[in-house]
Amino acid sequence: DIQMTQSPSSLSASVGDRVTITCRASQGIAHYLAWFQQKPGKAPKTLIYDASSLQGGVPSKFSGSGSGTDFTLTISSLQPEDYATYYCQQYNSYPFTFGPGTSVHIK
Amino acid sequence: EVHLLESGGGLAQPGGSLRLSCAASGFTFSTSAMNWVRQPPGKGLEWVATISGDAGVAYYADSVKGRFAISRDNSKITLYLHMSSLRVDDTAVYYCARGGRGGYYGDIDYWGQGTLVTVSS
Numbered sequence: 001d002i003q004m005t006q007s008p009s010s011l012s013a014s015v016g017d018r019v020t021i022t023c024r025a026s027q028g029i030a031h032y033l034a035w036f037q038q039k040p041g042k043a044p045k046t047l048i049y050d051a052s053s054l055q056g057g058v059p060s061k062f063s064g065s066g067s068g069t070d071f072t073l074t075i076s077s078l079q080p081e082d083y084a085t086y087y088c089q090q091y092n093s094y095p096f097t098f099g100p101g102t103s104v105h106i107k
Numbered sequence: 108e109v110h111l112l113e114s115g116g117g118l119a120q121p122g123g124s125l126r127l128s129c130a131a132s133g134f135t136f137s138t139s140a141m142n143w144v145r146q147p148p149g150k151g152l153e154w155v156a157t158i159s160g161d162a163g164v165a166y167y168a169d170s171v172k173g174r175f176a177i178s179r180d181n182s183k184i185t186l187y188l189h190m191s192s193l194r195v196d197d198t199a200v201y202y203c204a205r206g207g208r209g210g211y212y213g214d215i216d217y218w219g220q221g222t223l224v225t226v227s228s
Binding site: 049095 | 142153166209220
């Protein structure tokens with residue numbers, strides 16, 4: 001199985017900050033990686049697919065990059081509505097696996 | 108607009124059974140792969156199962172293989188998860204999610220709101 005790790009596990013940031021979250025796969029997954037945002041008590045929401053493609057309706061402040069084993073999610077200017085937990089997921093091979101999540105808190 | 112609505116969650120006893128449903132609308136269901144993903148209380152996301160649009164193939168996480176069965180009725184535009192031999196660690200919110208963008212079944216674009224399954228005696 002492909003293991004997904006994320007760093008940091010949590011972070012504190014201020015409104016307007018640029019935030020970067022890293023995801024690493026235990027083996028190469030090409031570009032078959034997605035990023036999701038989840039707020040407390042709500043379903044996940046897809047932000048990025050194919051490592052760098054923006055899901056329809058998602059603001060352009062979110063961007064993704066990477067391929068192979070190392071990936072990043074960047075929020076260019078953090079806003080109050082962006083405080084949430086972010087998960088990466090690989091869909092290159094079964095079983096599909098998720099990272100443990102990165103919780104973004106208000107500083 | 109894509110809409111997925113899960114139902115069927117609730118309290119079940121260890122060793123018991125439950126069937127979850129996911130009613131879909133707003134897209135061509137019969138050509139879309141579908142997934143179940145679960146989330147134990149306070150924990151992260153775990154993929155459970157995937158089924159192709161024509162129900163020809165299905166895949167399962169090892170943790171549920173042999174106990175859960177994913178199925179679909181394209182005439183009723185509904186996805187199912189048949190859960191048996193339930194264990195306490197199956198307790199979670201279960202989400203249905205559409206996949207299959209670009210032919211990759213695990214490429215999820217839309218999620219339902221989830222249904223809570225609690226396994227307890």
